[in-house]
Amino acid sequence: MDTLKIIKPASVYEAFDLRPAKTANIIENTFVSNVNLESNIIISNTSEPAPKPFIEANTEEINLYHLKNACIIPVFSKDNEKTIAHQEFIEIVQDCASKAFPYQSVELPEIRASHQIKGRVPEAIHKNVKDLLDHEKTIYYERMAFIIRVPGISEVINGNQLSLTIGGVRAYNQENLYNKKSFEKFKFFIGFQNLVCCNMCVSSDGFVSEMRVSSYEELQAKVLEVIQNYQAESHLKMMKDFTNYSLTEHQFAQLIGKARLYNHLPKKLKSEIPELTFNDGHFNSIAKDYFQDDSFCKDDSGNINLWNVYNLFTQANKSSYIDTFLERNVNAFEFNKGICEAISGNSDYHWFLS
Template sequence: MNFNLPGTDFVPFTQSLSDDRKVSPKRPFVEANSEEISLSFLKNKCIIPVFTKDNETTLSHQEFIDSAFNVVKSIYPNEVIEAPEIRVSHQIKGRTPDAIHLPVKDLKDEQKTTYYERMAFIIRIPSISEDINGNRLSLTVGGVRALNTENLYNKKTSEKFKIFIGFQNMVCCNLCVSTDGFKSEVKAMSIIDLEDKMRELFSSYCLQSHLNAMIQLAKYSLTESQFAQIIGKGRLYNFLPKSEKSILPELLLTDGHLTTVAKDFYNDDSFCKDEFGNINLWNFYNLLTGSNKSSYLDTFLDRGVNAFHFTEGILDALKNSDSRYSWFLQ
């Protein structure tokens, strides 16, 4: 099958990663309005958008995933590497030219076309792991592609991707990502260019430094009163005048996220308050990352990184009354 639609093109893709190695946990790493999808479906059933003015193809979701897998294999040749877990959202449907005038009920499968505007994936490396506060963390890499950020009605230009390396908490499948392991906008013209950018990030990431920072979180706790103060100030933060908000540290979580955090403070099986009403910062951080699973695919990585640095900021405020984060505890 080979056909063109406005802004889309079907392009065969050579598979280099076995599709039958699909392994995913019981809980997804992100939820929102996304759904899990197989690499095989992306490669064999989805068309690939093009830049309409020159008909140049975009770098496809499957190429992005396959390249990340190859980079991980080259950097960690002796480690166990699981197959990607893939989530997609914002499906774009179409049909082949010969089916333009057919009623929907008469469409055959081969006359239907589809691609997904947004895609996120993770690749776990479970042989590199650590325990923090009784939780098993596995090294994880991944990325996000959001075609809504590209101008597909123009000529081909550098395309934008988000990539990360960090850890996944296997108790809840929450992602633990810091600034050092995250690139919020990687621009690439080709797969080779994208692979070079991923290799640079994955190779430079200092996992021990990230782990040490997370281990510190388990050593400090919030009282129920302090937790309530943070939640209340977090709600106020989103409505502050721009002049006041600009002098405070950034908080990307919304009222909806904070409501989930408040609820889980009492009800979460793994990270709720203890019998004295206190919660250590490791558990607090996991409540934040748990609430972040309701974010759209194109925003959840930025919010996940922000959740980590916000928790580090609260730790700083507990130790130093002059901290920029003290406003959230006052």
């Protein structure tokens, strides 16, 4: 069976061409065995090893079919107006990806969900749980995160291939579903994924923490606006700069120790230091991976470059819950950028190394 070849553009940045759209192909993995002409989706039947998930925590992997056919749609209880469903959010982003990158293939979404909310149909109101039939049960997921890769737009940093990735988060716990319909909140990002470890690389200019919309069309317009304004070249340049800076073992130990102190600082002192949103559990993982991670551990002399430190942070962030995952990912980028400046002796982040 032939391998599907993905042609990379002459430059990553040429791919940000927002000409009139034609539908992008949607691909899964790299081996083609069946093409659904009606949906324009290329389906793979290969048994390649499943990649690492982009987030772990307490999530489970689901797909669009499950969201569409097995999950109910929450409503605003006072007027019974429906919310924009998880699957609608994903489909909006898929459509925006095809408009923004009309000459690129787009992979099927990778979807992770958590906090399953269970219910039952009225006909089963008096049944014991053990007696419920499948069609009498209802579910939806309070929190959902997804990514969509654009594999033809890629770059290599320190030997690691990065692929352009678009995605979002929806958390119903941040909505007041007990009231009338109002603006709904979404989180959306565009950045890169490190394919060595499936860690996400997200910067502040490619992320909106609270996209407030009242309709499907407004959500689509705002997603496209973020994609158009994303500075891919600048983001990649800053990540490449991480490889030019290194920490000694003593500096790394100093950084981890100060980072663990950060959350316990007096309020006044803490306000004078740049924000760090990671917790002790994350720093335990970072410290362990400094010695043990196959791709990003220290070298034989104990030194570690800031690109590897950054990936230790994003790797540890996979244990975050869905509703804090993207904010911490952005914080990891800003923190490591600040440490680069601190090494040069000019940064508010110098406290973490002093």
